[in-house]
Amino acid sequence: ENGRIYITVEDTGCGIPREELPFIFERFYVGAGNRENGTGLGLYIVNSIVAEMGGTIGVESAPGVGTKFSMEFPESVEGNV
Numbered sequence: 212e213n214g215r216i217y218i219t220v221e222d223t224g225c226g227i228p229r230e231e232l233p234f235i236f237e238r239f240y241v242g243a244g245n246r247e248n249g250t251g252l253g254l255y256i257v258n259s260i261v262a263e264m265g266g267t268i269g270v271e272s273a274p275g276v277g278t279k280f281s282m283e284f285p286e287s288v289e290g291n292v
Contacts, residue, residue, distance in 0.1 A: 214286045221279040227272040235270065 227235060231242045236258040239251060261268045266284035 216284040216286055218282045219279060221277065223277040226274040226276050227270070227278055228274055229272075232270055232272060
């Protein structure tokens with residue numbers, strides 16, 4: 212659409228508290244209420260790859276509702292990778 216590619220991934224899982232959303236793309240981030248499980252490197256790596264391709268990634272989430280990640284890329288990523 213308009214020279215851009217959009218990808219959305221959504222689940223109906225446990226969700227992420229609003230105050231933690233700004234931090235989930237950090238390496239090994241562990242939320243305040245979850246000391247046993249963290250994001251590890253997965254979201255950090257995805258964010259890095261998306262940015263390297265000239266794209267952006269956003270997240271919407273609410274506890275008990277689920278999470279939606281939205282990515283936007285230029286139609287042509289040649290030369291950006």
